[in-house]
Amino acid sequence: MTDHDHDHDHDRTVKPMVDEITDFEVLEIALRELCIEKGIFTLEDHRHFTEFAEQIGPTPAARLVARAWLNPEFKTLALTDPMAASKEVGVDWFEPTGWGTPSDFMAFQILENTPSLHHVIVCALCSCYPRPILGNSPEWYRTPNYRRRLVRSPRQVLSEFGLYLPDDVEVRVEDSNQKHRFMVMPMQPAGTEGWDEDQLVEIITRDCLIGVALPKAGVTTNVITDTRPAVHP
C-alpha cells in the first residue's frame, strides 16, 4: 500500500496522543481500585460521579444570564428562584445523588451586578464553587493565593485579571461556603444591543460569572493568569 492509495482526508486523521503510560494515570487507577476493593465506594458510584464530572461546564450558566438579559421575567426568576431558573437551562441541582453533589450544597444565589455594585465570588475556606451550573473551578480559584488575597485586597486581585473598576463602584466579595454557592450576573455590555441569546452566551465567559472579568463584545475567552504558589498556605 502506498502512502496515498486511500481516500481519507489527512487533515481529519487522529490528533496526536500521549503514547506512554504515566505514573499519574497508574496512580489514579490504583487509588480507585483499592477504594472499591475496600468497599469505600462502588464502581457504579465512581462511574456515576465521573459521568457527572464529564458533563458539567460553564455553558448553562452563560445561557441563564443571557436569557435573563433578554427576558425580564426570567431575570426575576433567576434572582428569586435560581434553582428553578437553573432547571430552565438544563441544570438540576438535585443531580447526581438526589441531594446534589456530595460537596456542593443546593443553597444557590445569583448576585446581580449594577452600575454601582460589582460582585466577585471566592471560597476562602477551600474551593466551594457552583459546579453543577459552572463546571469545575479553574486552578487559580483553588489556590490559597486567590482565596486569601481576594478577601483582603479585592481591587488589587481583580486588577491582576485586568479588571480595573472605578472607585465609585462598590466591590462586594461573596464568600462561598459549605452551605452556599454563588454566581455573578454581570450587566449586559454596550455594543450588544439586538444580539440574540446564542450570541450573548459566547461573551459570558466563566470569568465573568465568577466576577473577575466583565463581558465585552468580541471577547469570548477567559483571562489566562499565572497563579503564584502560596508561601504560607
Place this chain on the structure above:
Amino acid sequence: MSTTEDSASIEPTIIEPLQNIVQRNQVWPVMAAKYGVENPVPPWKTSLDGLCDALDHAACDADIPSFKERRDEEDVLSATVYSSLPYPESQLVSLAHSLVARGVIDGAELERRLATIRARLEA
C-alpha cells in the same frame, strides 16, 4: 473530627512510591509538549473528580478524610511536599498521600498495586 492539626501533621510523612512518582515527573505539561497534545488537562482528570466525589459521598461511612480535610491537606501538601507538581497532579498525589497517611491505604499495598497496574497497561 477535623482540626488544623490533623492537616498539619500529615506533611512530614514521606511516602516512597509517591516520591518516586514526583521524581519521574511525567506531568501533563511535559507529556503534552513531548507528544504535541493540546488537551489542557490530563485524561485521568474527570476520573479523579469522580473519585473525589465518591470519597466525599462515602466520607460519613468510612474512616476517610471529609471534603474539608481532603482540601486542607491538599493545600498543605501541594505547597510543601509536592510543590514541584503542577495541578491537577498535585491534587492526585496529595489525595494519595492523605489516604496512605491516614491508613486508609497501606503504602506497601499501594506500591504493589502501582506495579500490577503498570504491568497490566503495558501488556
